[in-house]
Amino acid sequence: MRDDAVRMLLGPNRAGWLARNTRYDPETDRLLVWNIITWRWCPATTENILELCPLSVRGFGDPDDIWKDVRRKASRQSYDPQKCGDAHIHNEEKRREWLRESRRRKCLPERIEIFNVIQGRWVVVTQENLAEHYSRSYWEPIGLGKAWEEIEAGAVADPEAELTLQAHAEFLGVHLFGTLRETPETPDERISIIAEEFYPAPEEMEHTPPPSPQLPSFEERLDARMPEVLEIWAASQTGHITSRLVVEDLLHYQWPLSTIHQRALARAMRQAGWTSRRNAKMRFWVKNA
Structure with a gap:
C-alpha cells in the first residue's frame, strides 16, 4: 500500500511535464491541459485546473495562484488534436x-x-x-x-494453466470419443523413449531465445475498445472520424484492412451507435443522435 506522500516535481522535471502536457490554442486564446487519466486535451480554467494538473506538478495553494503559475510556465506550442501528451501503455x-x-x-x-x-x-x-x-x-x-x-x-487474473498430456488425453477421450478407455498404470517404455527424443539437450535450451510476445489480434482490439474506449477517444477528436483514423489511432493497427476486418469494424461501429456518412471527399462515421 502506498504511503500517500506526494512526490513533487521540481525544476527540469516540472518544466518537462508542462512542455509535454500543455498546449496553447491561438484560435480561442485558451490553455489546454492533457488529462493523463482520460487521455484528452481539456480547456483549463481557474475552476478546473485542480482537476487537470496533477498535485505533484501544481503543488498546494490557492486555485487562482496555481492557474496563473501554470499558465505563465505552460508550453506555448500550438494545439494539435492529433498529438497526445503523456500516454504510456503499462504492461x-x-x-x-x-x-x-x-x-x-x-x-x-x-x-x-x-x-x-x-x-x-x-x-x-x-x-x-x-x-x-x-x-x-x-x-x-x-x-x-x-x-x-x-x-x-485486487489482482491481475492469472492465465489458465496449460493442460498436461494426460489431461489432454482425458479431455479428448471424454468429449470426442465417448468414455475414456482404462489404460494400465505401468508406463509404456516405447512412449517414454519417443518422448525423450523430442526434448532438447540442456545446452540447447540455454541458447533457445524466449518466444516473442503475441500482439493482440484485430478482433481482440475491437473487443477491448468498443464501445467504452471509442466514446472517450471520439470526444477528443475535432475532425471527421474516418475508418482509417479509428484503425490507426484508436486500435493501433495497420491500414489498409482486409475485407473481413473491414466488415468487423463496420459491424462494431454500428453496434456502438455510429452511422457511416460520406461527402465529396471522404467517407466517415457520425454518432447517432
Whole structure:
C-alpha cells in the first residue's frame, strides 16, 4: 500500500511535464491541459485546473495562484488534436504493482477506493466512474470491463494453466470419443523413449531465445475498445472520424484492412451507435443522435 506522500516535481522535471502536457490554442486564446487519466486535451480554467494538473506538478495553494503559475510556465506550442501528451501503455507487471499499491477495499460502508494521481487522494470508484479516476495507461490494453474485474478482485487474473498430456488425453477421450478407455498404470517404455527424443539437450535450451510476445489480434482490439474506449477517444477528436483514423489511432493497427476486418469494424461501429456518412471527399462515421 502506498504511503500517500506526494512526490513533487521540481525544476527540469516540472518544466518537462508542462512542455509535454500543455498546449496553447491561438484560435480561442485558451490553455489546454492533457488529462493523463482520460487521455484528452481539456480547456483549463481557474475552476478546473485542480482537476487537470496533477498535485505533484501544481503543488498546494490557492486555485487562482496555481492557474496563473501554470499558465505563465505552460508550453506555448500550438494545439494539435492529433498529438497526445503523456500516454504510456503499462504492461501486466506494472498493472499488478498498481493494484498492490493504489487500490484498497474499505468497509462501513463497503467500497473500493483507488488513488487518483491528479487529485493526489483516494477516491471511491464504481464500474460507472472508473474511467474518470483509473489511468487509461493501465486499462487500455485490456478494456474497462476487464479492468473493473481486476480492481474488484485486487489482482491481475492469472492465465489458465496449460493442460498436461494426460489431461489432454482425458479431455479428448471424454468429449470426442465417448468414455475414456482404462489404460494400465505401468508406463509404456516405447512412449517414454519417443518422448525423450523430442526434448532438447540442456545446452540447447540455454541458447533457445524466449518466444516473442503475441500482439493482440484485430478482433481482440475491437473487443477491448468498443464501445467504452471509442466514446472517450471520439470526444477528443475535432475532425471527421474516418475508418482509417479509428484503425490507426484508436486500435493501433495497420491500414489498409482486409475485407473481413473491414466488415468487423463496420459491424462494431454500428453496434456502438455510429452511422457511416460520406461527402465529396471522404467517407466517415457520425454518432447517432
